[in-house]
Amino acid sequence: MFFERVAVIGVGLIGGSFSLALKEKKLCRHVVGVGRGAANLKLALERGIVDSIESDIAVAVRDADLVLVSTPVLQFENTFQKIKNILKPEALVTDAGSTKRDVVATARATLGAKIVQFIPAHPIAGAERSGAGAANAELFRGRRVVLAPLAENRPQDVEAIAALWSATGARVSRMTPEEHDQVFAAVSHLPHLLAYALVSDVGGRPNSAQLFSYAGGGFRDFTRIASSHPEMWRDICVANRDRILDELHSYEKKLQAIGQMLETKDAAALEALFAGARAAREKWLNGEYE
């Protein structure tokens, strides 16, 4: 498992960290970074995150043996269109998209027969920091990477991508795109929406300055993910709209139940809900769900 030439399309936190990890493990000879932001690309080059930079996706991909697509997901169609005719027959393509059903559908619709070369993946290593400046070679250590391989993929190619991610220190597992999108709507996409919603709600008040001035450590941690990349999260919302709406409605029902407990002064029910949530979270923190 060694790749002469790797193209990373979108040199942000994930793409940059992937490049650094591969270079550190000597799993490739050369990484070319591609992106829309010239300043970010220049930073990636200066910091040695990539070996060269390129603004034209087609030029970067032409000689690549491995391509990582790590842009916001709504740009995938454009990327696949640009690479479908120039991708080398033996090259592998993988991605870091936070949603999988839409990515797979887009890949099927654009890549044609080359769909066999595309192994969908999702490294679970997001952070509210973004851009090449946040990249680090150890980002994936201990983190999960979900592969959502296609029926068309060759088993040895899927194994190669799995081995690559394992080499970065990640824990690799597999899911169907459907399962993936349901799971991450619940444990990632919805919490991001909820955090954005709270900051938006507080920030829109006439006394928002006073409210923020008394916000403490609980508020800071609860809203950390509201500092995430707006375009990336817009794209996730569009791509996984139906599952996120399901989760939002389930959560709204839970809030209505809590509202009812408050209305009826049902202190025992509130305490039971809090205690149950705390106990579940402690089990999770203790690794009982690994």
Add this chain to the structure above:
Amino acid sequence: MFFERVAVIGVGLIGGSFSLALKEKKLCRHVVGVGRGAANLKLALERGIVDSIESDIAVAVRDADLVLVSTPVLQFENTFQKIKNILKPEALVTDAGSTKRDVVATARATLGAKIVQFIPAHPIAGAERSGAGAANAELFRGRRVVLAPLAENRPQDVEAIAALWSATGARVSRMTPEEHDQVFAAVSHLPHLLAYALVSDVGGRPNSAQLFSYAGGGFRDFTRIASSHPEMWRDICVANRDRILDELHSYEKKLQAIGQMLETKDAAALEALFAGARAAREKWLNGEYE
């Protein structure tokens, strides 16, 4: 500002840390700790958090020059009843309750003429850790403490309590009980409910083990406050019910608006909301609302 004998009623994270801070700054001679949990009290004594322990509130308060009430707020009435007839005329009483309207109402209803001796306060230094084991002398450094002084209080007594908290490293400010309860319903009480609600929602699913197993750093920080003390938060919900319901309904409206953006595929509105929230949070992190 020196207190011969201090009684701390409820030697948890806040009460224990207050005691440690006072002892370290040599602002008192002796701290007696009072509480319901014998094991927690014993730990507090063994770790030198308090100088002696006592199970009877009346005995502990009889000779005290300063009393800190730092139990969950629904226990305040019982505490005030027990101390009202034995409190020394020159002693000061303050508290660490997370709500203020109910605490003030309870104090007025129980303490009679001794209400003059009670200076309400709220140190903003909660954490999901609780109990004497989590106490540390530096807990309040840089944190806010809100005083909600009463018309009956003597100015020099309010100044003494303010100076005491300042000595622990806290930033002291003042609010009315009404203002306090509105502000903390928005920036503290509601976020706690939201975090408990998410963990409860995820934990109640048939596939909760799978969901938890893919929950990452964003979920961990978002739900950190769902590991908070259930009884304490039950009491806060009961005590500040009306304001929390106001905040919950405002938040539910925000979620409905976001649901509508998803339903109508309004990607631009979603991105604008996310970008606005991120910008507001960055301003807050940069200290623009201090």
